[in-house]
Amino acid sequence: MSGRPGADLARLLDELGSTLLELVHAPASSVGAALAPIAAAPIHDPVDKERVVPNSLVLGVGVTGTDQIVRLLHEFGEQGAAGLVVRAPVAADARTRAAVDETGVALLAFTRGASWTQLSALLRALLAEGEVGGAEPDTLGGLPSGDLFAVANAIAALLDAPITIEDRNSRVLAFSGRQDEADSSRVETILGRQVPERYARLLSEQGVFRELYRTDQPVYIEPLPATGVTMARAAIAVRAGDELLGSLWAAVRGPLSAEHHRALCEAAKLVALHLLQQRAGSDVERRLRADLLGTALEGGAGARGALDRLGLADQPMVVLALTIDGAATPAGVAAGAELVGERQRLSDAFAMHLGAVHPSSAVAALSDVVYGLVPLPHQGERYAVGIATDFLDRIGGRGHHAFIGVSPVAEDIAGLARARDAVDRVLRVLRERDGPRVAQLADVHVESLMLELRDLVAARGDQPTGPVARLLSYDDAHHTCLVQTLRAWLDNFGDTVAAAASLYVHPNTFRYRLRRVAEVGRIDLEDSEARFAAMLQLRAVVSR
Structure with a gap:
């Protein structure tokens, strides 16, 4: 958790401009002015139109032609958007430039051949670098703590080579600029955020990964023209003690010099520090969000402040509660660890799903239940039921059986505590009966009352009469x-x-x-x- 302010349009272009994004035209009023951080990166849907939050960078999937672009610039300009991204090529004619200057919405072009899903994931990663609580920024090695893109650019400057930082599964965590100087395989890797399978398989067959992971020195890999790798690679494993965190890859024109060899070894140690800081920050942020969400759901004196910090104050919300059935899980430490891991996996997937529905949604795991707060200014409980059902359909039948309860709409802080109580009652019914995986209180109200009556009878020790x-x-x-x-x-x-x-x-x-x-x-x-x-x-x- 870096604590850095959110990325603005200039930084997004600096990080992604050489590979994915190109500035077509910026508003005249923004030249030389301080830019506000980008708040969100929603995808434009011409069928289900939602208002965008101010300072959003809107992804205009399927938007083409001057008429459509100009119309959307005016539409999003009225809502305070910061920019509109459309698929390249884009004609920067006089009419388009005039609309940009008039609305204050920058127009960007997204390179052909790249996936909108990949761009959305990249933007989410960059926009999520700030923390919930707004702490002061920290640094490691003179670079913003946890900012892997800044680290990659610094290493690229030292080695004079394009850099990627990858995890243990060859997924790209960050990359430097100048990727256009590398070969087609590197460009494919950046666009897919993953080393191409054919190249990874070939490296594995040649024993490159085995050698890479058993030494703390750089490994030199000759070009493989048949796979599109026309430049050599220098790679080094990134470790923290005995734990393998990932690897660092440089596209080079020949074997490393002694100076560059030492620089790459030192760079791997720096990357390890940033990866550990990022992982620790993620854990701290998860705990912070859980504490804030728990405070908000209790509805006490601190609820207002918690909602403010979560960005959810003064709007009607629905509480969704997700849990999985662990009753059928075998006993034992391994089985318990598997259940905890499954809950965490579902929690992360649930957070991503609700974030796509509304960028201000908050999700946190409290005990064995994952709670989500979703602002629904214009829709009601049935819409929330549809969101929950869609999520369970997407994750399929893998793993444990999952249930989601949906609360009534909470109009204020007091209503939020009642909503949490209602959704807990719904979850209890879903756990104890065979039936639908998603329900709201109206669907199971009688069953909920009967369970509460059983509790009362058991507490008082009543016997049949x-x-x-x-x-x-x-x-x-x-x-x-x-x-x-x-x-x-x-x-x-x-x-x-x-x-x-x-x-x-x-x-x-x-x-x-x-x-x-x-x-x-x-x-x-x-x-x-x-x-x-x-x-x-x-x-x-x-x-x-």
Whole structure:
């Protein structure tokens, strides 16, 4: 967690401009002026139009032609957007430039062949570098703490070569500028944020990864023209003690000099520090967000301040609560660790999903439940149910069975505490019954009340009374099933044939047993109050 201010448009262009983004035209008013940090990078949807938050960089997927670009510039300019990104090539004609100057929205071109999903992920990574609490920036080795892009650029300057920083699975964590000086394989790696599979497989077959991970010195890899790798690579593993964190790769024109060899070794140590700081910062930020979200959901004196720090104050919200069923998980330390890991995986995926719905959404795990706060200014609970259902459909049936409860809309801080209580009640019902994976309180209200009544009965130690008590005593003494008979009859609304079928007995046998129920229990089955009392005891008091 770097604590740095959010990235502004100039920094985004500095980080991504050589590879992905090109500034078509900037507003005349912004030249020489201080730029506000980019607040979000929403994707424009022409069908489901949502207002964008001020200072957003809007991704105009599918936007083409001067007319459409000019119209969107004016639309987003009224909402305070900072920029609009459209697919290259873009004609910077007089009409487009005039619209940019008039609206104050910068126009950027996104390189052809690259994926919008990749660009969105890159922007999210850059925009997420600031912390929730707004602490002062820290530095490591003279560079902003945790800023891997700045580290990559610094190393590139030392080695005079384009740099990538990759994790243990060859996913690109950060890259330097000047990537256009490298070969086509490096460009493909940057655009895909992943080393191409064919190249990674070839490196593995040649034993490059094995050599890389068993030494603390740089490894030199000759060019492989058949795979598009026309430049050599110098790579070094990034370690913290015995733990492998990732690797550092430079596209070079020949073997490293002694000076560059030493520089790469020192750079690997610096990258390790930044990776550790970034990981620690991520853990601290996760705990901070969990504390803020927990404070907000309690609705006490600190709720207002917590919502302010989360950016969620003064707007109606819905609480979504996600949990997974660990009842079927085998006992043991390994199984427990697997369950914790699965919860964390779902928590991260849930945060990403809700962030796509609304950039101000907040997600945190509290105990074994993952809570999400989603601002819904124009939609209600049914919309939130759709969001939850869509998430569970996306993650599929892998792993443990997941449930999501949806609260009523909370209009204020007091309502937020009630919403949390409601969603906890929904989750409890979903855990204890076979049924839908997503529900709101209106869907399970009666079941929730019955569970609370059972809690009350258990706390007070209440025992069955009246007809039900007499039937239980008779069954215990004579090994009969009169309580089971009464339960089946009540559950089937007095339909003797259906009740008999549920117990796999002949209807005449069931009618005989039902007469015995009335005689032994001294209960009038024609009396609605007597039936209700018996049903309530059977559901809330009798445990068998």
